[in-house]
Amino acid sequence: MKELTYLPDVATLKLCENTCNGCGMCTKVCPHDVFEVFAKKAHIVRRDYCMECGACELNCPVHAITVKSGVGCAAGIINGILKNSEPTCGCSNNNSKCC
């Protein structure tokens, strides 16, 4: 089966190569194989597969990665607009749907 891809050129993922220490943690936590380490630095090799989950930013020990992470969920975004807050999928403490 072909791999599913979403909209191109939207990901907010940024990697600062000067800061990167090449530890490769981002390659371990990324669920879509976006990074690759070569020449002692991480590189974004599959940007359009990024789903902005934020695992790389959180686990980068030298803070070389930034991404505006959040739920890629239409219901969550509508939720956020209605409650005038960040998009939230309401996974806990209430009966609404989990994303």
Place this chain on the structure above:
Amino acid sequence: MKDSFLTGNFQVANATVPLVSTELHSADFWGAVMVRWGFNRDNYRVSPGLYAVGNPDQSSDVFVTANYKLSFDTLRKSLSGINGWILVLDTNGINVWCAAGKGTFGTNELIRKIRQASLEKVIHHKRIILPQLGATGVAAHKIKEETGFNVQYGPVRASDIKKFIKNGYRADKEMRRVTFRFMDRIKLISNDLLYGKFYLLGAIAIILAISGVAKDGFAFRNLFDKGSEAIINLFFAYISGIVITPMFLPYIPGRSFAMKGFLCGSLTFIILLLSGMTGSNLFENLSWFLIITAVSSFMAMNFTGSSTFTSLSGVKKEMRFSMPVQIGFAVAGVILQVIGKIL
């Protein structure tokens, strides 16, 4: 909850740890089926804390998971034949990935549970294995700083754990990548089907009211003739968006879910048109095209939250474009419906 998975107690370092079975029983199976259909979904939990599987000792591995029982069951089933420890975090009964996104499967909670379990007394090594998807909520280097334990991210799927261990605690690319196969999508459909029930009931109420409209005012007899046809059309539009589109997701053209839902809805409209379900004049036909595609597109767009590859930026972008179209279609559809009936 009846904890049928508990098989006894295990004594370690002056503490008593519950021992769990790695076999799933019919209660676990039916519990899972119920949860998939929305029953008891918000309360399908296990108690957080430390558990033992097999016959673990101080050199055994520690596997961390969420206190959603489906997550816990998946993990213990994958640990058959392994002697190890399970550390369950309190995620309010939410699965690992969702809870990590919320931060409840998070750095602070993991630190708390490591301390509560006095993990440094239970094991004499420093490795704890987390599901890779927990990384969205846990900063491995902070766990190291605070507790001295090394977080090792295991595979995405618990079923790969044995392979992961055999590989010398390394996950290969296949184990690291999230997929969204046919069966993964099928499992989610029951829950999504229920999710939009209020949208569906609301739409049915509106369309029933319109069904009563006739040349000479409002006629209740029309509610039954025209109304049943209208309910069937809406129901199929809904199914098109939330069942058919997810099932055939990779094969429907378009990148955005709204577009996929629109195309699937168009096909649904054609089938209903050929079945004579979409009214007797051009206004009514066109009206049904607009309503069916709008409903299908909107419901398909809602499936983004269940998918495993959509980003916040992407969903926002597709919503900015498609929601005005969906609303425009629905409103125009309702107006044409009324015109078609009065003509």
